[in-house]
Amino acid sequence: MTTSPLTVAEPSTPSFSPLYQQIKSLILQSLHAGEWKPGEPIPSEIDLAARFRVSQGTVRKAIDELSAENLVVRRQGKGTFVATHAEQHVQYRFLKLVPDSGDVDAEGPAEREIVDCKRQRASADVARALSLRTGDAVLQVRRVLAYRGTPTILEELWLPGTPFKGLTAERLTAWHGPMYALFETEFGVRMVRAEEKIRAVLPDASQAALLAVATSTPLLSVERVAYTYHDTPMELRRGLYRTDTHHYRNDLG
Amino acid sequence: MTTSPLTVAEPSTPSFSPLYQQIKSLILQSLHAGEWKPGEPIPSEIDLAARFRVSQGTVRKAIDELSAENLVVRRQGKGTFVATHAEQHVQYRFLKLVPDSGDVDAEGPAEREIVDCKRQRASADVARALSLRTGDAVLQVRRVLAYRGTPTILEELWLPGTPFKGLTAERLTAWHGPMYALFETEFGVRMVRAEEKIRAVLPDASQAALLAVATSTPLLSVERVAYTYHDTPMELRRGLYRTDTHHYRNDLG
DNA sequence: TAGTGGTCTAGACCACATA
DNA sequence: ATGTGGTCTAGACCACTAC
Secondary structure: OOOOOOOOOOOOOOOOOOHHHHHHHHHHHHHHHOOOOOOOEEOOHHHHHHHHOOOHHHHHHHHHHHHHOOOEEEEOOOEEEEOOOOOOOOOOOOOOEEEOOOOOOOOOOOEEEEEEEEEEEOOHHHHHHOOOOOOOEEEEEEEEEEEOOEEEEEEEEEEEOOOOOOOOHHHHHHOOOOHHHHHHHHHOOOOOEEEEEEEEEOOOHHHHHHHOOOOOOOEEEEEEEEEEHHHEEEEEEEEEEOOOOEEEEEEEO | OOOOOOOOOOOOOOOOOOHHHHHHHHHHHHHHHOOOOOOOEEOOHHHHHHHHOOOHHHHHHHHHHHHHOOOEEEEOOOEEEEOOOOOOOOOOOOOOEEEOOOOOOOOOOOEEEEEEEEEEEOOHHHHHHOOOOOOOEEEEEEEEEEEOOEEEEEEEEEEEOOOOOOOOHHHHHHOOOOHHHHHHHHHOOOOOEEEEEEEEEOOOHHHHHHHOOOOOOOEEEEEEEEEEHHHEEEEEEEEEEOOOOEEEEEEEO
C-alpha cells in the first residue's frame, strides 16, 4: 500500500485529522446515507481497507470508535453490523427506570397505552428543542406505560412533522416492539444518542389522574431530546415517572 | 521478544484472557497498591512493555482501556499519569446538577457548609451499601451546598470508619477543594466510579428548613454509592437537590 | 536533542461462525 | 475450508514537551 489514500493528511496543516478519523467520518457518511441498513452487515475490515486505500488496522481503529458509540456492533466470526433498535434485546434503549427490588429483572413496562396522537403546530419551546421554527408542523403523542397493571410512566413526545409524515395513533397502537424500532424501519430515522434533564415536580390534576396518584405525589420529570446522526434532534420527550416503586438508575464513570 | 510473557495464555483454556487484559489487571494492581501515586506519571509504555515482556502495542491497548475508564490520563509528549481528583479542573467529579440557564458556566456550588460530622454505628441499610456489618463504625457527614447564596443541595454521607480514621468536621471545614481530593491525599482512598439511584421526594421539616423550602416542594433524591478500586464501596451519599433553578443533566449514549 | 505518547502499517496467528 | 473479527508483534514516522 504505497499509493496515497483519499485525502493525504498534509503535514503541519492547521486543522489536522488522523487518517482513522477521516475513515470514521467516511463510514459515518455511508451510515447516514443509508448505504447499509440497520441490522445489515457493513463490508469487512479488509474490504473497507481496500476501498479507502488504507491498512486494515486503520479501518479497525475507525470501527472501534463507531462501536464504542453504539453505531455499529461487532460480532466475532460474522462481521460488523449497523446497530438497530429492532432485534435488540433491550426493549427500551434509553429508559433508565428500574424496579426497586428486581435488578436482574431487566424487564421494561409490559403494557403500553397510546392516549392520543395528533398533528399540531410547534410551540416556541418545542420548536427550539427540535431546531424547528415556531408554528412548524409537529406530531404530538401521549401514552402511559404500566408495570404489572400499575401505570408508572406518563409520556408526552413531539416529533418533527416532515420526517414522520404518515405516523398515526393506529400505527403506533398496532406496533409491538420498541418505538424507536418503528421510527427506524418505517421512517428511516435512527436515534443514536440523547440528553436528559431531570427534575422533581408535582403533577397537575390530569397528569395525576392518568397515573392514578394524588397531586401531592412528587414525580420525576425527565425531559429527553434524542438525536439522529450529525447531532440532529429528532424527538422531544417529556416523561413523568412514579418513583415510589421504581428509581432512575445512573452509572457514573 | 520470543520468550514467554508472565503468564502464557493456554490455548483453548476454558477461562481465557487476552494478554492485554492481563497486563491491564497487573497495572491496576500497581495502581491499587499505590506503586504510583495520584498525579504522578506511570512508567512509559516502552518501560512497561519491557517489564511485562510484551510489545509496546499490547501495553498500549491495556492503557487505552484504563484511560477510557478515567483511571489514568495520557498527555502527549509528557507521559501517562495516575488520575487524581486534585489538580483537576472539575471541582465535582460526579455532580450532575447544573443551572437551568448557564451551560458553559460549568461552575459548581461556591459555598459549602458542614452541618455536622460524627462517628456512629452503621444502620442496616448503610451497612449493606458499604459492605459492612450492622453496628460497624461509620462516619456521618451532613452539609449544605449553595449557589450564590441559595442553598440548593443537602447532602448526608457515610464513610466506613476504618479507612477514614481521623476525619473530623474541622478538617472538612478547613479543606478547600473537592472532598474526593481530600479522601485521596489524606486517606489514600480514590473513588473511581459511582452508581446513583434517583427519585422524587418531599422533604421532612428539618430538611426543608436547611434548604429554605416548603415541605411541599418536590426535591430530587439522589442516592450515590461511590467505589474505589476492585468495586469496593467506600461512600454512601444521599443528596436532596432543589430543581426549581437547576436540573440533573444526563447524557445517554 | 531526546523522550513521550499518537498514528499507521504489515503480517502472523487465534477464535468463532458458517457452509 | 473459508472468511470474519480479535489479538499480538515489530517497526516506522509524526507531534508534542522538556532540557
